[in-house]
Amino acid sequence: MSDELRHANQNMPEPRDAEIIARCLRGDQQGYALLYSRYADGLYRLAASLVPTVEDAEDVVQESFVYAFRNLARYDAERSAFKSWLYMIAVSRCRNVYRRKQFTLVDPSALLHLNIPAPDSETPEAMLAQRSARDSIQKALQSLSPALREALVLRYGHGLTYREMADVLGCPQKTAESRVRLAHNRLRNVMQGQGRALLEELVQLG
């Protein structure tokens, strides 16, 4: 991370988003760097989970932040959290990518082999279990529609609440819940019968 972004992170204690946004609107350029350093990683992971290539993900992140910074005065803190607003902008741009490229499914194999830390345990059994789990998720994700994949990524990949998901996806909260549930059921059906017994024995239930 660059010196400017590192410097932006050194401000202690962590100011709230509303304070940073107010600084930005007063013309404080450091505020923009602070917002970027706070949300860039999550926004990139979201985009990379939804669009087919790394270049598309980079474009989505760049366009989303540029749009957000240029329209910061229009952000309404009473309607949604800044993170939800930013994710909503990014999801909208991801959907543009789907339409432009007639893209329906992400290739998780390319993503899953990028920058994934080593498994917690280095034993062959644990590594086999990890690989089995990823293969299962990879196949399962390939079977989902973009709407269900969005719901799944936001819920499990980013830990959003259903209220936040509704803001991001532009749908009622009940719809967000049902999409997650539907995606969950479809995943479970796909992942059945793929060496689950070994995995269940190796991965500790928490």
Add this chain to the structure above:
Amino acid sequence: MFGLTCRYVRAHLSAFVQGEASLKARRVIGRHLDQCPSCEAEYRRQRQTVMELRRELPRIGAPNPGQLDAIWLSIQRELAPAPSRPGIVVGGVSSWRYALMGLTMSLLLVLPLLTVEQTARAAVPSQPAPPEVRVVGEHVVTPHGIGSPMHAAATAVVLVTDTAWRPTPAPDLVHHAPPEPTLAQSRRS
């Protein structure tokens, strides 16, 4: 044996695993899972799926080192003020441009009004109005002479005016009370 309770549990198991089931459903499912090995195994499978998703999905698409810095530089370049347009500040939304545009539009709207007013003042006649005349007759002038049978093809009408006539003042239209009787009229009555 796959009974009614099993059906209920399977229908609500997904919500139960994700912690969204109602209190009543949680009680029924929890009690049933202790007694039914089949539903308990299904619960373990679903729970395992959710755990894997929560563990694996956040790892998908993690940026490479330096990738976010490169994007940040691109953002800064895109938001930087262009050389031909100095003074544009990010977040300020180039408000001075909107102000200038608004001022220009206001001037464009007000300018025609000022021009029209001046034109109206210039159009007021500086000379007295022409005297009123009374028409006492008219002659039709035709190429065949006045009063000829061909006067239907008249090409001009000459109005004859009374030069000695003077306009009488207009009656007071507001005052409708009858005039006061004169002293001679009062004596006769």
